[in-house]
Amino acid sequence: MARxxxxxxxxFACASLSFLAILxxxxxxxxxxLPAITxxxxxxxxxxxxxxxxxxxxxxLAFLNGTILTTLGGxxxxxxxxIGTAIFLDQVAPRRMGNIIRRGVELLAGIPSVVIGWFGLxxxxxxxxxxxxxxxxGIGAASVVLxxxxxxxxxxxxxxxxxxxxxxxxxxxxxMGATRWQTIRGVLLPAGREGILVAVILGMGRAxxxxxxxxxxxxxxxxxxxxxxxxxxxxxxxxxxxxxEATGVFRSALFAQAxxxxxxxxxxxxxxxxxxxxxxx
Amino acid sequence: MDxxxxxxxxxxxxxxxxxxxxxxxxxxxxxxxxxxxxTALSPSFFAGKPEAREAGGGIWPMIASSVYLAVxxxxxxxxxxxxxxxxxxxxxxxxxxxxxxxxxxxxxxxxPSIVFGIFGMTIxxxxxxxxxxxxxxxxxxxxxxLPILLRSTEESLRQVPLTYREASMSLGASxxxxxxxxxxxxxxxxxxxxxxxxxxxxxxxxxxxxxxTGLFVRTIPxxxxxxxxxxxxxxxxxxxxxMVPDYRRIVNGGAAMLLILVFLIxxxxxxxAKYYSKRKSLGG
Numbered sequence: 001m002a003r004x005x006x007x008x009x010x011x012f013a014c015a016s017l018s019f020l021a022i023l024x025x026x027x028x029x030x031x032x033x034l035p036a037i038t039x040x041x042x043x044x045x046x047x048x049x050x051x052x053x054x055x056x057x058x059x060x061l062a063f064l065n066g067t068i069l070t071t072l073g074g075x076x077x078x079x080x081x082x083i084g085t086a087i088f089l090d091q092v093a094p095r096r097m098g099n100i101i102r103r104g105v106e107l108l109a110g111i112p113s114v115v116i117g118w119f120g121l122x123x124x125x126x127x128x129x130x131x132x133x134x135x136x137x138g139i140g141a142a143s144v145v146l147x148x149x150x151x152x153x154x155x156x157x158x159x160x161x162x163x164x165x166x167x168x169x170x171x172x173x174x175x176m177g178a179t180r181w182q183t184i185r186g187v188l189l190p191a192g193r194e195g196i197l198v199a200v201i202l203g204m205g206r207a208x209x210x211x212x213x214x215x216x217x218x219x220x221x222x223x224x225x226x227x228x229x230x231x232x233x234x235x236x237x238x239x240x241x242x243x244x245e246a247t248g249v250f251r252s253a254l255f256a257q258a259x260x261x262x263x264x265x266x267x268x269x270x271x272x273x274x275x276x277x278x279x280x281x
Numbered sequence: 282m283d284x285x286x287x288x289x290x291x292x293x294x295x296x297x298x299x300x301x302x303x304x305x306x307x308x309x310x311x312x313x314x315x316x317x318x319x320t321a322l323s324p325s326f327f328a329g330k331p332e333a334r335e336a337g338g339g340i341w342p343m344i345a346s347s348v349y350l351a352v353x354x355x356x357x358x359x360x361x362x363x364x365x366x367x368x369x370x371x372x373x374x375x376x377x378x379x380x381x382x383x384x385x386x387x388x389x390x391x392x393p394s395i396v397f398g399i400f401g402m403t404i405x406x407x408x409x410x411x412x413x414x415x416x417x418x419x420x421x422x423x424x425x426x427l428p429i430l431l432r433s434t435e436e437s438l439r440q441v442p443l444t445y446r447e448a449s450m451s452l453g454a455s456x457x458x459x460x461x462x463x464x465x466x467x468x469x470x471x472x473x474x475x476x477x478x479x480x481x482x483x484x485x486x487x488x489x490x491x492x493x494t495g496l497f498v499r500t501i502p503x504x505x506x507x508x509x510x511x512x513x514x515x516x517x518x519x520x521x522x523x524m525v526p527d528y529r530r531i532v533n534g535g536a537a538m539l540l541i542l543v544f545l546i547x548x549x550x551x552x553x554a555k556y557y558s559k560r561k562s563l564g565g
Contacts, residue, residue, distance in 0.1 A: 209393025
């Protein structure tokens, strides 16, 4: 029996590592970003758009703006496509077609982000450059790349939600004489609303955190811009680009950007918790 | 507009959406293979040594680095994930503590991989003075894969019927003996096939390793403390730093090779899962 207890403690230690990991990550990122918060001037760090390490100016607003706009762009393009594909799989597609698309979405989910980035850089950016007569890099290219990356997440999770809805719902609607579209719009989408919302939020998490693919197509300049075709940066792309040579407060300012990413990720998870808890009630 | 017509229009739109999704995938894959497959499959490329400044380099040490990294990560991550999954599925009750652990796991799985990367850099590369090496990358990726592995392992454990456990315990076996002798052997196939998909993820991961394993090596790493250059990171490096004149060829070929590796892994995972589920349904 003593052995049993010893083993239980050991197993619990494994389980508590998840807590320990998240705590350590938070503490270290926070500690490393402290110099930037205290020396760089707290509000300026977040509210200034001037990022000039040579002059000791570390405002991350341009990159925060880049992260928000590319994420929104990716969701605006990717979410309708993903939810639409999920509905197609669940309601419309013939069996064989459905299986092909399901396999395809699985493959798409497995494509590494550098490969998607390669695709963006070799095909998408030159295409945008030709059409819009610009350099091609920027929020537009990053949004398209992110749309491709959130597509499998949103499709898979939405399809799972739709599949788990009780079949009586659909049967009742159809037996009342509703068409397929009326059933989808009036019954299935409202019933699956929470699950689809969670799918979109998780897609958002993927878009906010995506690094390599975005870094390759966003242009990596420091300017604050709302233009789709002018180079800018995101939090993740800036960290990757600069971390190699950064020291001192410069390095710390990059950790402050990671801290923002970390907090955003936690907020997303908390909002998912709130949504699912509300549904349970 | 009458409802029949609206329904017909909606059906057309959904078909279009489904086909667009499929089209995006096909377009990307065809472009990648179209531009890189010939390079990727030429022996001098995939079995050759990379060059630092001249044209004509290969990617063999990068492929080896990716494989070593995946194996090492699994050696670290799997025992912890299995232990934690056993705790959650067999030794604990659903309560406040379990919910909290699950919250931590969910948070861990949404953290951007670059955050793991610079965390690993601060701890393993700098604080532990390991410098850029395979082990630093593997420890970082172990944290990243922990939630995925844990979830698949826990699912496999929960699929073992409760009656198995009851039968074992009614014979006087303790909980741990039951887990070791009855639950684990039954769940093992599921656990094993659950490890393959994370391997694909590790192979494709670049943001978490470029500041932990290193970006360029000319020889295959010989120990966990040697620097390494996994393929995904090297593709990014060759693309953004462009130190060699034929970097286009290397990046195109590398992307195609990486895609082949990841697809092979996903294919293996699928086959294995199917094989085991067939055996299970035959009562084996």
